[in-house]
Amino acid sequence: MLSLKNGPFRFYTQYHLVTLLGVKAKNPRELLEGIKTVPLSSIYYHTHRFLQQHHYLSPEPPNDFAYWLTNILNIKELGELFASVDTAEFHSMETLRSRFVEILECWLSENKYTVDCPPGQEFYFTACKTFILPMPYSARNLKEFAEVLRQISINSLYFHIFEARMRLQKDENDFAAWFRLLGKDELAEAMSKLDPYTITLEGLREKIINMVREHAGN
Amino acid sequence: MPGINDYAPIVGPSVISELYLLSQRLAGKTVQNVNSTSVGGGVAEILTRMVPLLRELGMDAKWDVIKGNDKFFNITKKIHNALHGANVVLTSEDWEYFLEVNRGNADEIDFYGDIVFIHDPQPIALVEKKEQVGGKWVWRGHVDFTNPLPPVMEFLESYINRYDSTVFSAPAFARDLRIPQVLISPSIDPLSDKNKELPEETVDEVLQRLGIDRSRPIVTQVSRFDRLKDPCGVVEVYKKVKKHVDCQLVLAGGGATDDPEGMKVLDEVKCAATGDPDIYIIYLPPGSDIEINALQRASTVVLQKSLKEGFGLTVSEALWKAKPVIASAVGGIPLQIKHKYSGILTYSIEGTAHYLKQLLQEPKYANKLGLNGREHVKNNFLITRHIRDYLLLFLSLYYEGDVVYL
Numbered sequence: 001m002l003s004l005k006n007g008p009f010r011f012y013t014q015y016h017l018v019t020l021l022g023v024k025a026k027n028p029r030e031l032l033e034g035i036k037t038v039p040l041s042s043i044y045y046h047t048h049r050f051l052q053q054h055h056y057l058s059p060e061p062p063n064d065f066a067y068w069l070t071n072i073l074n075i076k077e078l079g080e081l082f083a084s085v086d087t088a089e090f091h092s093m094e095t096l097r098s099r100f101v102e103i104l105e106c107w108l109s110e111n112k113y114t115v116d117c118p119p120g121q122e123f124y125f126t127a128c129k130t131f132i133l134p135m136p137y138s139a140r141n142l143k144e145f146a147e148v149l150r151q152i153s154i155n156s157l158y159f160h161i162f163e164a165r166m167r168l169q170k171d172e173n174d175f176a177a178w179f180r181l182l183g184k185d186e187l188a189e190a191m192s193k194l195d196p197y198t199i200t201l202e203g204l205r206e207k208i209i210n211m212v213r214e215h216a217g218n
Numbered sequence: 219m220p221g222i223n224d225y226a227p228i229v230g231p232s233v234i235s236e237l238y239l240l241s242q243r244l245a246g247k248t249v250q251n252v253n254s255t256s257v258g259g260g261v262a263e264i265l266t267r268m269v270p271l272l273r274e275l276g277m278d279a280k281w282d283v284i285k286g287n288d289k290f291f292n293i294t295k296k297i298h299n300a301l302h303g304a305n306v307v308l309t310s311e312d313w314e315y316f317l318e319v320n321r322g323n324a325d326e327i328d329f330y331g332d333i334v335f336i337h338d339p340q341p342i343a344l345v346e347k348k349e350q351v352g353g354k355w356v357w358r359g360h361v362d363f364t365n366p367l368p369p370v371m372e373f374l375e376s377y378i379n380r381y382d383s384t385v386f387s388a389p390a391f392a393r394d395l396r397i398p399q400v401l402i403s404p405s406i407d408p409l410s411d412k413n414k415e416l417p418e419e420t421v422d423e424v425l426q427r428l429g430i431d432r433s434r435p436i437v438t439q440v441s442r443f444d445r446l447k448d449p450c451g452v453v454e455v456y457k458k459v460k461k462h463v464d465c466q467l468v469l470a471g472g473g474a475t476d477d478p479e480g481m482k483v484l485d486e487v488k489c490a491a492t493g494d495p496d497i498y499i500i501y502l503p504p505g506s507d508i509e510i511n512a513l514q515r516a517s518t519v520v521l522q523k524s525l526k527e528g529f530g531l532t533v534s535e536a537l538w539k540a541k542p543v544i545a546s547a548v549g550g551i552p553l554q555i556k557h558k559y560s561g562i563l564t565y566s567i568e569g570t571a572h573y574l575k576q577l578l579q580e581p582k583y584a585n586k587l588g589l590n591g592r593e594h595v596k597n598n599f600l601i602t603r604h605i606r607d608y609l610l611l612f613l614s615l616y617y618e619g620d621v622v623y624l
Contacts, residue, residue: 019400126401133239
């Protein structure tokens with residue numbers, strides 16, 4: 001699936017069904033245990049959920065861990081460390097998990113006190129089952145691409161930018177890969193460099209449409 | 219009743235077309251819903267809307283109701299209270315009768331569904347028929363499972379574990395089960411009388427009828443008069459704020475006349491409010507959806523200071539109207555509000571008063587919270603998201619693995 005070679009760009013969309021793991025944490029130590037043991041789909045969900053569910057917020061929505069550490073446990077410095085992990089730099093969930101483990105282990109070794117959250121405010125680990133399906137849209141050139149990009153849902157945009165790269169472990173997002181196949185290397189580079197984590201999804205849509213239109217005439 | 223395409227102007231045409239895409243993958247599958255009542259209560263309310271919309275999307279959705287007498291429903295009421303943590307006793311005779319009624323229904327019901335979707339504890343033991351009739355079986359618990367009475371939960375779990383999948387409304391309700399557990403939040407219907415857009419004249423007319431001054435700030439809590447909604451705590455909050463900022467308080471709700479405890483709470487609230495002409499305690503009879511809608515729309519800030527809450531959809535109702543909401547961090551409320559992003563979460567009377575003063579005096583910040591809240595509800599708590607989650611749930615019964623290519 002998702003074969004791009006010499007063909008039109010086929011648009012896909014994706015949805016998450018949220019699953020409950022029955023694992024919870026009330027302090028940083030338990031959060032560490034949870035992060036170490038939950039499936040990778042859970043790390044994925046907790047670091048990307050905000051992007052889809054709160055995609056109107058800008059800039060830089062925090063991941064679930066950062067939100068909980070900052071707003072529930074009130075450990076601002078640890079929350080900030082989690083929020084500032086540059087998710088765009090990580091190409092796999094396993095390495096992202098390792099980074100969180102490293103931050104927590106380091107913090108716990110330096111801070112001997114432990115803080116429990118108020119009852120009922122525990123961190124509940126969840127995961128997700130992702131469904132990917134083709135949309136009845138395709139583009140043969142940049143002009144068509146920009147037109148379709150305006151019509152697709154936020155979920156479709158999300159799939160091609162985030163899901164493809166992070167969870168399906170591709171080297172670059174789907175759009176950049178297709179631009180490269182079209183010989184639009186400059187546009188592909190610009191697309192690859194874009195940090196999609198610090199902009200709303202609607203803002204991202206506009207930005208990509210503008211970039212594509214600029215190159216469509218070249 | 220609105221059709222599925224009537225939601226397109228609200229959520230966007232792409233959301234509706236993607237619902238069709240998903241439902242096409244379930245073409246030919248029959249979903250048989252079973253619950254214990256066709257009218258009254260949240261489950262019947264959502265099925266009344268959900269079944270026709272699923273059918274419009276091309277799914278063969280049906281709905282059956284089990285039969286029971288007063289004795290059976292008294293037992294299931296006890297089960298319901300026990301799930302909310304009440305210390306009730308269910309005798310072995312109670313359980314035997316509960317199973318007898320379930321088995322009687324199981325013999326009468328024609329289980330034609332490819333997917334049999336059982337709602338709440340009342341018909342839970344119908345799953346004994348699963349081996350015989352086949353199909354995929356799902357159980358959804360619609361109530362709060364945070365702190366259930368252990369023996370009652372153990373009994374129910376012995377049945378839940380026989381299903382193929384189960385659904386809960388909040389992460390805190392997850393159990394240690396052998397089957398997959400799915401999180402699906404409830405939803406509001408943006409086209410219902412309680413949530414649809416209202417002409418300004420209607421809002422004016424309702425407020426005028428109730429004697430409330432629209433030219434001054436209005437702080438509202440819409441809830442039945444129940445101690446768990448802490449109406450007296452809300453009056454205390456108001457009194458603290460009123461010393462510094464002029465405002466009116468509206469406590470509106472129903473459910474008091476047939477509930478002796480509710481009448482007592484109503485009297486206590488009236489007593490707490492005595493002598494202050496800016497406190498409005500309004501008892502709303504059933505069917506007052508337009509009045510609730512108008513009150514929420516006329517409010518400057520909406521409170522939901524519950525001590526315990528199942529999901530607390532009144533929060534989503536207010537957020538949908540772009541109102542800044544201050545609510546207790548209990549039950550499903552933290553799913554609806556991210557603190558300082560899409561509303562304010564509080565833990566005490568003092569905290570609620572502090573933020574209420576702030577929001578009344580910082581209308582720009584309050585408006586931003588309300589607008590963020592509306593977007594959050596639009597994306598996560600409208601009926602269209604609920605339908606999508608159900609379609610994904612049904613698909614999950616046929617596909618294994620974390621990533622499914624359809």
